Amino acid sequence: MILTLPEIILLSILAFCLLVQLYFVLFVHLKLANATVEAIPSTARKPLSLIVCARNEIKNLREYLSTLMTQNYPEYEVVVVNDRSWDGTEEFLEEMEKVYPNLKVVKVLDNDKFLAGKKFAVTMGIKAAKYEWLVFTDADCTPGSDQWLMDMQQPEDDNTEIVLGYSPYIKKRGLLNVLIRFETFFTAVNYLSFALKGMPYMGVGRNMAYKKSLFFRSKGFAAHMHIPSGDDDLFVNANAKRHNTEIRIHPDSHVWSEPNRTWGGYLRQKKRHFGAGKMYKSKHKFILSLQIIFQFLFYGFFVAGMFLSREAQYIAGGILLLSIMIRSLIYPKLLKRLNYSDLRWWFPILDILLFLFLTLNGFLAMFGRKKVNWK
Structure with a gap:
């Protein structure tokens, strides 16, 4: 298997995005899954x-x-x-x-x-x-x-x-x-x-x-x-x-x-x-922005990887599959704990749909009328 330098760089960034993603999954969200x-x-x-x-x-x-x-x-x-x-x-x-x-x-x-x-x-x-x-x-x-x-x-x-x-x-x-x-x-x-x-x-x-x-x-x-x-x-x-x-x-x-x-x-x-x-406080905005940005980059670089060689596509697909497998061990348990058991079987699909929807909504929120009433 021979990968070009651009392919190595793209796949390395994709893998790094996965590591950041897994930090929030394994070191933050897992706390709630395991909480008494x-x-x-x-x-x-x-x-x-x-x-x-x-x-x-x-x-x-x-x-x-x-x-x-x-x-x-x-x-x-x-x-x-x-x-x-x-x-x-x-x-x-x-x-x-x-x-x-x-x-x-x-x-x-x-x-x-x-x-x-x-x-x-x-x-x-x-x-x-x-x-x-x-x-x-x-x-x-x-x-x-x-x-x-x-x-x-x-x-x-x-x-x-x-x-x-x-x-x-x-x-x-x-x-x-x-x-x-x-x-x-x-x-x-x-x-x-x-x-x-x-x-x-x-x-x-x-x-x-x-x-x-x-x-x-x-x-x-x-x-x-x-x-x-x-x-x-x-x-x-x-x-x-x-x-x-x-x-x-x-x-x-x-x-x-x-x-x-x-x-x-x-x-x-x-x-x-x-x-x-x-x-929000600066440290909170930074952490939350980090979550969103690296999730965006993860899916973005995965899609870009689908336009590379077949070998690179296999590696990108493997990284995505690893992400889904690890998160599928944790989030269905949390869905059950938080009274949304009916959604756990649809987790991977809903994760992508929600990301797309919130990305679009975040863009739309920057425009339009500024005054928003509570009722």
């Missing part, structure tokens, strides 16, 4: 406040609010922030206040003097909360069980100020739903694994918790109030540290969420996330 899932505590330590922001969410509140109000937790309040809704949310919440004594409703009124948005609504909810430990979710979410709050309560170690949970999307029909769930899976694997590794960098507002005192000590969202998204990931990115952050992945503490039903809605959602990611 702790049992949910049987007793509550302290009371807590559950905060939900709602803007024109009457349909979801009717369906899911009761699951939040009937958690198996002895002392907690549910603070629902009604952010300028006009769809009947206000009237519905007024009725629910009569049914549930631990429901507190906070109203955000229209006012041209301030820039309203989800971060303002979250801040209003935090100010209204009477307990130190705050748990967050969204109006279109439902806990996996009535043990959710028991698992998301303040840990025994008082030095823990942030708890990161997991929130999968509900299974629906269609390719869009498959891609949404698969992308959510990889996002969760990444932030949960890095948290276990001692470098927490984000969380999702559908299922997370932190101390009220931490919020005010760090001046809340003041540093990124001009960004429409980031009430969850940017706050965690700024305040989470190795010794003050824990994760929760017990199946009973998963919080299920309604996925986008349209491609346009999903693209707008990813556009908001793309804008928030620009404000």
Whole structure:
């Protein structure tokens, strides 16, 4: 077998990209695959406040609010922030206040003097909360069980100020739903694994918790109030540290969420996330960029290798096959652990489809209108 110098260089770069890829697989994501899932505590330590922001969410509140109000937790309040809704949310919440004594409703009124948005609504909810430990979710979410709050309560170690949970999307029909769930899976694997590794960098507002005192000590969202998204990931990115952050992945503490039903809605959602990611700490942006760039290079150089000699094609194909085989030993296990077992048989195909879709979406996110509302 005789390879030309350009072929040797290309295949060497492809092999190096594989090594970088395997670093994240074997030294980061494998931590989550091997992590022990702790049992949910049987007793509550302290009371807590559950905060939900709602803007024109009457349909979801009717369906899911009761699951939040009937958690198996002895002392907690549910603070629902009604952010300028006009769809009947206000009237519905007024009725629910009569049914549930631990429901507190906070109203955000229209006012041209301030820039309203989800971060303002979250801040209003935090100010209204009477307990130190705050748990967050969204109006279109439902806990996996009535043990959710028991698992998301303040840990025994008082030095823990942030708890990161997991929130999968509900299974629906269609390719869009498959891609949404698969992308959510990889996002969760990444932030949960890095948290276990001692470098927490984000969380999702559908299922997370932190101390009220931490919020005010760090001046809340003041540093990124001009960004429409980031009430969850940017706050965690700024305040989470190795010794003050824990994760929760017990199946009973998963919080299920309604996925986008349209491609346009999903693209707008990813556009908001793309804008928030620009404000991550430099070290986090570097690591995450490294992941994306080397994955792009891996597939790019593999495709380029298919235009070389037959010998080079065999080597490039072998490198790709090795990558798929190693990752297929780990990610199907994680898919099962994170409640996406139905996707594990499609892993190699979905991995490529998701990469292509997110590459296109990242390009599109650089263009178009700049203003993106949360609802």
